[in-house]
Amino acid sequence: MPLIWLIAIILVLAAVGFVMGRSRAVASAGGDARVLHSLPSYYGWNVALTVITPAFGLLVLWLLVQPLWIESRVSSQLPDSAISDTSTRGLVMSDVRRVSEGLEALDAPLLASERAVDEAFLSDLRNRLGAAGVALGSDISPEVFVAARSYRSLSSWGETLMSVAVLLAALGGFGVSYLVTNKDFRARNTVERGILTVLILAASIAILTTVGLVFSMLFEARNFFAAHSWQDFFFGTKWAPDFRGNSELAILPLLWGTLYISFIALLVAVPVGLFAAIYLSEYATSRVRSVAKPAIEVLAGIPTIVYGLFALITVGPMLRDYFALPLGLGQSSSSVLTAGVVMGIMLIPFVSSLSDDIINAVPQAMRDGSYGLGATQSETIRQVVVPAALPGIVGAILLAASRAIGETMIVVLGAGAAAAQFDRGLGELVNPFEAMTTVTVKIVSQLTGDTDFSSPETLVAFALGLSLFTITLGLNVLALWIVRRYREQYE
Structure with a gap:
């Protein structure tokens, strides 16, 4: 399922939850909103936020973790013979990702099937990828093609599982919040705690982004100083x-x-x-x-x-x-x-x-x-x-x-x-x-x-x-x- 459709379904479900949660709260009070613990809108927002928060949280986490897991799994499948002396595993994996994206762009099931991979087939594939706007710096090796096919398959399965898991999280949040909605439920307190949690997460993201930037530079800088003298870097004049x-x-x-x-x-x-x-x-x-x-x-x-x-x-x-x-x-x-x-x-x-x-x-x-x-x-x-x-x-x-x-x-x-x-x-x-x-x-x-x-x-x-x-x-x-x-x- 395309990501935009998944997000749209979650938002629609949240809107439906808002209306139904508000109606259920008013009905539990016999139609008299004065009996409710909170304003009727709080009950609707409680259901809507309980739909959105776990669904979007799981979606963001999945989008962050899935590429790393697929990258690690496919990279471990690449034989050492697929990496030349003038290249690195990271550069080969960049070719794997481009070929995988190209296979998806071509949308040709034959390319993902188990078939003989020969030089003529790979040469024709590179020409077709070039025509589709996927530029490659070198010829496609059989190992890169097999890894790209695996990368595409894992990505497809991951997207399917992500859609199912996110929708289940949204439906679960909808069901739980809708069932607990009644006139005595402290909806205002729950919503305000939820908003506070969202604000804390937003502040944490800003802080963690800074920490991530520092560590990403720090690790690579450590590799540099392992290969180059720090005295020359800081005190050299050329x-x-x-x-x-x-x-x-x-x-x-x-x-x-x-x-x-x-x-x-x-x-x-x-x-x-x-x-x-x-x-x-x-x-x-x-x-x-x-x-x-x-x-x-x-x-x-x-x-x-x-x-x-x-x-x-x-x-x-x-x-x-x-x-x-x-x-x-x-x-x-x-x-x-x-x-x-x-x-x-x-x-x-x-x-x-x-x-x-x-x-x-x-x-x-x-x-x-x-x-x-x-x-x-x-x-x-x-x-x-x-x-x-x-x-x-x-x-x-x-x-x-x-x-x-x-x-x-x-x-x-x-x-x-x-x-x-x-x-x-x-x-x-x-x-x-x-x-x-x-x-x-x-x-x-x-x-x-x-x-x-x-x-x-x-x-x-x-x-x-x-x-x-x-x-x-x-x-x-x-x-x-x-x-x-x-x-x-x-x-």
Whole structure:
């Protein structure tokens, strides 16, 4: 049964349960809703939630566990002879999954039957899969075909069992909740506990997702450091991946580019964003504010690829022609300054909106007190409003810095993909018209294309990701600490 139909049946069953549960409760009270312990709608919601909760819970759990179980079972069936010296079991399993999806797309029972598997048949199958939009990087081996056939069969059986189990869970919840419905049943308490459980699960998912991200990077980073020296990674000064085994994989050149571009971005975003926030909160009329604030926040909704194109086509050539070439500092439109300026423009609404909200939170009584002592409006802003809002403003700046450090597309199109070269001297390292790249760009490049997940050149992406996660986490923690430590509490 298609997943969408399964979900639709559960929702329809929940709607029917709501109506029937409400009607049963009212009937048990002799038609007098005042006799009921709870409002009639609570009885309906109790039945509906008891249908939805176990059914959807089982559905999500099944969708998470089934692929892992099938993957493990089929992978164990693959003989070692099916894995060449230039491949891995994981790469072969990716071919198995694609062929399995292709068999389902072709919907040809003959392909899943027990028949002779020869070279002509496999060649014809690859052509048919290609015509169906399933791209394969190599020929289909008999072992891969047999594994794909098994993968498809197990997936089909799993989907059937999942549909049956989920529907039984929904019907069971419907039956139990409907039978216990009567005028004395504490439906309101049960529903509120159910909603509380759902909220706790939602919060737990957010926390567990973070934990899962950390551990997924941690395990792969451990494999990287088992194959590559951690001293070279953290203290080396050269980034030169070489899949022939002579790689120099140091984070410092990438980290320098990341921090340099982020620093320029903050030089652009912080003054402009902060001054815009002060103007909107202290000087602008309500009419001007109603137009200017949404106009500034539009910048936050522009895709970063558009900013990257703006850097590539407009900002980069302009900086090159009017500054780099006349000053003799560079000849390329791809530079640290290009990426930094455009990224700073992107960050303006982050700084502006957060700072505006924080400045508006300063009580008007503090302003009135300053005016009463004879201070002008500008003096009040400098000596009262901004100091009172400073912890929140610093937190907003650090959050913007975290956003800048994680940016990718603007850097790719605006600053290039070349890592900083420490052996060329300090002058080129600090030259804002030099092309540099960041940690995030290299994470993408190391995981793009045909990659071998057993090589240090690919696994280094996880070490880079873990390092970047640690840096941004530290900035976020610092921002929260500053806000909580120094914020003013107003009545």
